[in-house]
Amino acid sequence: MARPDTHRLRLTLALLAVAVLAGGLLTWRAARSGPAGVTPTGAAPPLRLYVNPGTTTPQIPLWAAVRAGRLESVFAVQSQLWKTTDHLQGLLLAGAGDAWIGHIDGFARARQRGAPVVLLAVTGWRKFALVSTDPAITGLDDFRQRSLPYAPFGSPAVDIVRAILPETAAAITFDPHEPRQLALKVLQGKAHSALLPEPLVTTMLQQVPALRVVVQLEDEYARRRGGAARLPIAGLAVHARLVQADPERVEALLQAVLAAGAEMAADPEHAAEVLPPEFAEFVPREVVRQSLARDVILAHAARDVAAEIESYLRIVTPELFADGAGLDPAFLWAGTAPR
Template identity: 30%
Template sequence: MNHTLSRRTALAGLGALGLSPLLPPFAAAAPQPGLEILGAPNGSTVVLAQLLESGALAAAAPGASFRLWRTTDELRAGIVSGKTKLFSTPSHVPANLANRGLPLRMLCLLGMGHLSIITSDDSIQDFRDLAGKPVLGFFRHDMPDLTFRAIAKMEGLDPDKDIQLSYVQTSIEAAHLLAAGRATTAVLSEPPATAAMMMAAKEGRNLRRAFELNTIWGRHKGQARIPMAGIALHASLLDEAPELIAALRAGLPAAKQQVIGNPAAAAKLAESRMEMRAPVFEKALPFLHVDLVSAKAAQAELQEFYQTLLEIEPGALGGKLPSDDFYLDL
């Protein structure tokens, strides 16, 4: 597996925000016949969790189980074994695996960008203000880092020469360093960005969101959103489980509306199913940019994003764009 995919421990460590690990009760129970649904440990997975919670898949996938995946090696093992056929994911992961021979399709997008610059430096107001400044990143050579680097180049900056970049493994590690005053500026995902500001405030330190990377992306690409997270599936489901595909298409819009319309309930669900603290998640939700767009409708947007990643690091996508049949309609 290419190194660009091997480090996705994702938000493992959110327990460090004061929450001991909470495992979904049905994931911890004895295995049941039915579909294993894996959720990426990022905020937009709450839409998939809500879909399951609502019972919308009960008839089409009785006994379905749900758990978070931690690394792409774990996800790939599930797909290769045939055990995992439906999952939420960073949008480049199924494209990479499809280009490496796995029969995967992208069903839809759920999260349209969740990266921000969080800082204690009052002089940082826009991206170019990062020139010459120390900036802490995470998941080096993976999507967050590649997106930041691509935007730096759009802004006329060489990320290796004009910005003092350093890295930790995960966004939550960077959040803790910021909150403790051991770093001044970081690229953070959500909910760690919100968590960092909340933790700092408790210690009498001031951190603020200088800007979202979506805003800078939109300055150059026309839309202030980055197609970063979605739902993918094994192509065999299209023939083997048409009822499930129909249930997904029918249920996802309502699940998305429930998440957006009731942030407190969504936050409780994220805590019980995704190991994320409810107060942090609720405040972070607006910055997750939860949406629901079919992969087919977003094909041009995804291809532009994929091409941007390819130009920075070809291995992130397996060296090429996925074929047209990769993108499904909702």
């Protein structure tokens, strides 16, 4: 059996780590004229957008809107990297930036803690997979009375498994790892199975010939719960200040993202090309392209999938619903300034 290229994998993992740890400034202008990062007099106002290159598919609709010029009269996008999910939480709580692309459970937690965050769109729906090099593994039930490594710490994937397979999950010992640590264990044969997110799933499939996807977690959710094989995992949120000051411009941003997302869904082969070229230093475009074989480019207004969002958050953030509590109605953009 062919041995994986250890040096190449370590390089790829190092780049993924840089995507998490980097804090450099990336500037894009929707109008694509004049000096980068400068909004000329009379042009669209800047939109300070926090993103992470490792969040691949959820970014495609917005960057497709930028590339197509759909935001020329709406916003000039200036993007800066968030480093870790904890870093993003801090930014949200401080109200730093105008918009953010990240995990919806993180947005909801921050909103409960007083952050001025309003969820505009859901753009990330399929992320988690059980992978294994053991041909005897056919599903999650095979891990009863066994340990199942997963990454990263606090992954919503564990909560999803507990929701759809409560008896099985109760018999599994979930073993948390940092992504790079677990990837190296799989490479070295010290771990034969893992519960991982994209784009790490695709990276590992490229490097470990015997590795295969056993279960896509969103498919398992649909089999057990019914409905579409998707979960509202990630999306685009904006600062409440924007919603209050210029709701028409916020709605224009949403409509541009929805339209661009629909265009990319019809042409997924070229979807990776709309991401900023700087992002390829962290996650190669070929990884993005291959991950789309298991993913879906889909942008929905948060208000149109409110029931799915609540169902998902009840699984991964049950504390938000303790004692009969519910989501703040103003958390989802309704098309007019929240009351």
